[in-house]
Amino acid sequence: MIVVLNHGVTQEQVQAVLDRLDREGFKVHLSKGDARTIIGVIGENTKTRLPGLALEAMPGVEKVVPILQPFKLAGRDFKPEDTVIQVGDLEIGGKQIQVAAGPCAVESREQLLEAARLVKKAGATILRGGAYKPRTSPYSFQGLEQEGLRFLAEAREETGLAIVTEATDPANLQLVAQYADIIQIGARNMQNFQLLKEAGKLNKPVLLKRGPSATIEEWILAAEYIMAAGNYQVIFCERGIRTFETYTRNTLDLSSVPLIKQLTHLPIFVDPSHGTGKWSLVPAMARAGIAAGADGLIVEVHPNPSEALSDGPQSLTPENFEVAMKEVKGVAHLLDKEVARLNK
Secondary structure, eight states: OEEEEOTTOOHHHHHHHHHHHHHTTOEEEEEEOSSOEEEEEESTTHHHHGGGGTGGGSTTEEEEEOOOSSOSSSBTTTOOSOOOEEETTEEESSSEEEEEEEOSBOOOHHHHHHHHHHHHHHTOSEEEOBSSOOOSSTTSOOOOTHHHHHHHHHHHHHHOOEEEEEOOSHHHHHHHHHHOSEEEEOGGGTTOHHHHHHHTTSSSOEEEEOOTTOOHHHHHHHHHHHHHTTOOOEEEEEOOBOOSOOSSSSBOOTTHHHHHHHHBSSOEEEOHHHHHSOGGGHHHHHHHHHHTTOSEEEEEBOSSGGGOSSOGGGOBOHHHHHHHHHHHHHHHHHTTOEEOOOOO
């Protein structure tokens, strides 16, 4: 349920409604938009309990409206305006498109610093790189862990790029949060509910990748776990789903981009690298993702893809990434948007 407040409602009236709901044991989430202030009400049996409170008789309350979708906080019923997430000087979800790029895994200090310099030169604003790497095979490279996080922090200090890197379980979440500007929750962990709840306790943006077999509703409900715990800074990331197709690693579901935009107020990135698994398809799918309305991209770029310890076949060379960035800028321009650049 949502409580819609009158235009011009006073802070005292808002607080009175919040206090009333708190006394009744409801969780409340306040959303102040340009035109309206809305209170989201979460709890058991809201449909039967709220009418008995006669909230509409309270000063400042316009109406109480049920939310029909299973997701309450992520939906546009709760917040009609687009959410814009601030990461330092970067805005995610506004007119600018942010591009995160870098290697799948942090392999060494030299490799990461070289990659950071190259992707920044081509126009990326965020450096991606995995310090913790959940892998299908237990014998595959699992990441440098805290040492990798330190290399990421050094790359940020040198280049000014923001950092997005993955937390794989609640045990390493706090450590990752100390280093990362954006915490990634990977596809394998999209329904790791304890990790989602813990990420919801942080005051840090979360990039939530879609699970390989997840429906749109399941994906949004995963975001709802994070938001219900108090963190509204969620960025969706479409990275392909598992289908019967074998020519590509996954099937990149670009229809999810406008759907997420219609159903929720949260921003969305597209990952054309995991979405295809083939570097030659990445530039085209990057362009298509922006054309579909994505707020950003996350692309794998490696100084020497043939030597990469993970995901080499889907990683762009720096030269190919530079060409792809020029093409993406052209598409953004047609949509009256622009690809952001760092000031420093």
